[in-house]
Amino acid sequence: xxxxxxxxxxxxxxxxxxxxxxxxxxxxxxxxxxxxxxxxxxxxxxxxxxxxxxxxxxxxxxxxxxxxxxxxxxxxxxxxxxxxxxxxxxxxxxxxxxxxxxxxxxxxxxxxxxxxxxxxxxxxxxxxxxxxxxxxxxxxxxxxxxxxxxxxxxxxxxxxxxxxxxxxxxxxxxxxxxxxxxxxxxxxxxxxxxxxxxxxxxxxxxxxxxxxxxxxxxxxxxxxxxxxxxxxxxxxxxxxxxxxxxxxxxxxxxxxxxxxxxxxxxxxxxxxxxxxxxxxxxxxxxxxxxxxxxxxxxxxxxxxxxxxxxxxxxxxxxxxxxxxxxxxxxxxxxxxxxxxxxxxxxxxxxxxxxxxxxxxxxxxxxxxxxxxxxxxxxxxxxxxxxxxxxxxxxxxxxxxxxxxxxxxxxxxxxxxxxxxxxxxxxxxxxxxxxxxxxxxxxxxxxxxxxxxxxxxxxxxxxxxxxxxx
Ligand code: BG6
Numbered sequence: 001x002x003x004x005x006x007x008x009x010x011x012x013x014x015x016x017x018x019x020x021x022x023x024x025x026x027x028x029x030x031x032x033x034x035x036x037x038x039x040x041x042x043x044x045x046x047x048x049x050x051x052x053x054x055x056x057x058x059x060x061x062x063x064x065x066x067x068x069x070x071x072x073x074x075x076x077x078x079x080x081x082x083x084x085x086x087x088x089x090x091x092x093x094x095x096x097x098x099x100x101x102x103x104x105x106x107x108x109x110x111x112x113x114x115x116x117x118x119x120x121x122x123x124x125x126x127x128x129x130x131x132x133x134x135x136x137x138x139x140x141x142x143x144x145x146x147x148x149x150x151x152x153x154x155x156x157x158x159x160x161x162x163x164x165x166x167x168x169x170x171x172x173x174x175x176x177x178x179x180x181x182x183x184x185x186x187x188x189x190x191x192x193x194x195x196x197x198x199x200x201x202x203x204x205x206x207x208x209x210x211x212x213x214x215x216x217x218x219x220x221x222x223x224x225x226x227x228x229x230x231x232x233x234x235x236x237x238x239x240x241x242x243x244x245x246x247x248x249x250x251x252x253x254x255x256x257x258x259x260x261x262x263x264x265x266x267x268x269x270x271x272x273x274x275x276x277x278x279x280x281x282x283x284x285x286x287x288x289x290x291x292x293x294x295x296x297x298x299x300x301x302x303x304x305x306x307x308x309x310x311x312x313x314x315x316x317x318x319x320x321x322x323x324x325x326x327x328x329x330x331x332x333x334x335x336x337x338x339x340x341x342x343x344x345x346x347x348x349x350x351x352x353x354x355x356x357x358x359x360x361x362x363x364x365x366x367x368x369x370x371x372x373x374x375x376x377x378x379x380x381x382x383x384x385x386x387x388x389x390x391x392x393x394x395x396x397x398x399x400x401x402x403x404x405x406x407x408x409x410x411x412x413x414x415x416x417x418x419x420x421x422x423x424x425x426x427x428x429x430x431x432x433x434x435x436x437x438x439x440x441x442x443x444x445x446x447x448x449x450x451x452x453x454x455x456x457x458x459x460x461x462x463x464x465x466x467x468x469x
Contacts, residue, residue, distance in 0.1 A: 002264060002422040004256035005169035008141060008413030012043055013110035015101060015140075017127060018118030019047035019087075020061065022221055023145065027176070028118060029062050029081075030069035031403035036081045037074065038400070040408050044108045045084050048101060051091050058087040092126065098134040105139065113140035114410045120224065121147060125161045132165035141170035143410045146237045147228060148173050148419070151435050152428035159421050172410050173419040177238040179402035179409070182366035184417070185392065186245045186333070187259075189360075189368065196358075197250075199337065201312045206355060207459070209319045209334045210242050211467055213326040217283065217446070218300070222291025229298040230280075230322050231431055231438075239320050240267070240427040241419070242362065246333055247308055247318075260420040267426035269310040275437045277305040281451040282441040283325035297441045300324045303454040303464075304434070317459055325446035330467035331363035340373075350382040359468060366399075367391040369468060 018024055024047075035041035049058050059082060066073050066081070088104055090097030105113055115131060117124055124144055131137050142162065149155030162171050177183050190196055199205070212234060218225040225233065241263075248266040251258040281301030286292060301323030308318060337356040345352050357371035369389040376382040393399060409417050442451035454464065 002260070002420060003168075004260045004420055005415045006256070008169060008415070009112055010413050011112050011114045011140065011411045013046065013105055013108050013113040013140075014043055014407075014411060015046045015048065015105070015113050015115050016118060017048045017116065019049045019058065020053065021118055022224075023118040025061070025065040026069070027401075027403040028116070028407070029065040031401060031407050032081055033066045033070060033073060033077065034401060034404040035408060036084075037077050038404075040404075041081070041084065043084070043411065044086065044110070045081075046101065046104050047085060047087050048097075049087055049089050051089050051097075053087070053089055055087050058089075059085070092123070092130065095133065098130050098136070101131075102134045102136055105136070111139055114143055115140055116143045116407075116410065117145060119145075121145070121149070121158075124158060128162050128165050137165040141172060141410070141413070142166050143172045143174055146173070146175050146419075147232045148237075148424050149428065150228075150232065152425060152432050155421075155424055155428050168421075169415075172415060173421070173424060174406060175237045175241055175419045176402045176406060177241050178417045178419065179406035180362065181399040181402075181405070182331075182360075182362040182392070183242060183245065185366070186242070186360060186362075190246070191250050200335075202314055202316050204337050205313075205316055206336045206338050207317045207319065207462055208243075208246060208336070209321070209465055210239055210246075210332070211320075211334075211464075212239060212322045212331045213328060213449075213467065214324045215326060215329045215447075217286065217325050218289050218292070220290065222289040224291075225300075226292045226296050226298050230300055230302045230324070231434060234322050235302055235304070235320060236427050236431045237419075237424075239322055240270070240430065241423075242331075242333060243270075243306065243308075243318060243320065244423070246335070247310075247313055249312070254416070256414075256416040256418075256420075259416060260423060264420065264422045264426065266308065266310065267423050267430070269308050269313070270426065270430045271307040271309050272430055272433045273304050273306060275433050275439055277457050278434050278439060279303045279451060279453045279457060280439060280441045281323065281444045281454070283323075283446050284443050285446065286325075299438075299441050301326070301444060301450040301454075303450065303457060305457045306430070317462070319458065319462070319464070321450070321454065321464065323450050325444075327447055327449055328467060329363065330361070332465075332467045333360040333362065334358070334465045335360075336465075345381060345383070347381070349380060350376070350384075353383045354385045357465070359465075361468065365391055365393070367393075367395075
């Protein structure tokens with residue numbers, strides 16, 4: 001049986017590994033600033049950096065990262081963040097580095113730290129066992145970034161390795177999409193609006209599409225990205241988490257256990273993807289990016305057709321699509337409903353009514369749009385599409401960033417927005433046939449919607465919905 005960890009005691013220090021990397025720069029330091037601004041940062045932060053960095057360079061780096069993300073950052077708040085920060089430098093392979101981290105924690109009187117691994121996944125085992133070599137595995141919890149493993153076998157193996165030194169309740173697996181307010185809103189929107197539940201099934205839903213499109217390329221992360229590709233980078237984790245929230249049954253409570261149980265159930269009902277129902281693409285110019293292997297066939301785009309063989313969803317196609325270098329940046333889920341009977345409209349000159357859509361915008365300007373039909377003014381019984389739309393920020397106010405929420409959760413010891421191992425393993429099982437037989441990559445131009453071949457996986461009469469931004 002898979003048991004989700006229950007709430008853990010709050011942490012008294014935060015140790016960040018990978019402070020010189022991209023994730024720390026783009027997300028973690030700005031998140032620390034946001035936490036400070038909201039009065040939610042109340043503990044020392046120890047940044048672990050390579051031996052060639054000194055304190056001054058480290059501080060400049062942190063300040064620059066905050067300034068890049070928050071050009072109008074409040075100077076006093078930045079100073080308060082800097083006052084909490086301390087750098088420990090050194091080589092991961094030397095015991096003295098780990099002793100220095102332990103000494104720094106001792107100085108702060110810490111007995112329960114968060115060890116945040118913003119480092120390449122292949123370093124997780126080494127860092128976990130090095131923490132254990134100086135007894136730090138007994139003094140906190142470990143937070144690991146996705147991708148968790150490279151496939152099903154390595155995810156199982158990594159889990160076993162981490163379990164050698166950390167018990168399950170002290171392993172927090174990050175998928176930052178679970179920390180996005182807009183993604184969590186799916187759960188609340190679905191289960192707090194009773195009008196949706198009767199139609200949220202195979203009887204009324206014709207198809208579901210989830211698109212995560214980015215205009216950016218690999219942006220200096222070529223050597224990381226080339227080893228993973230779109231499937232491991234975002235589809236197996238972010239996208240399938242979104243699918244699970246859209247498809248799952250109502251949890252019986254809000255605890256981590258109840259939520260994770262329902263996610264695991266729906267992920268268990270996902271059928272391993274048929275590789276013939278997958279199209280991989282690579283943007284033209286990708287092979288010239290720094291860090292990318294000559295002649296690489298890593299995909300920067302993937303479209304796939306999924307099936308969920310449950311009573312609620314059997315027979316409904318779930319189309320997912322992710323890519324870099326695409327026409328617009330958007331994260332959207334579109335639920336398309338069956339067509340209405342058409343007799344009433346047969347005599348009208350116009351086309352039959354469009355199908356209803358519920359379109360969840362999950363990226364910037366998140367919100368929801370219902371595409372409904374309304375009578376076209378005039379004598380005939382024609383209808384046309386109208387959008388009933390809400391922008392959640394305008395309606396509801398400012399939202400917190402995903403990393404701010406997840407860092408705060410990791411510090412508070414709340415596991416609810418972290419991924420449970422059985423869910424991670426199910427999602428690897430779902431994509432494993434594609435890892436085993438990936439098929440060719442089709443080139444596409446930046447600024448397009450990916451390779452035209454992506455149409456091939458759609459059922460007759462279906463088309464990709466362009467995101468609404
Ligand atoms: C990360 C991926 O997990 O998510 C990146 O590694 C991707 O490649 C990023 O750009 C997208 O996150 P967001 O929050 O901007 O949608």
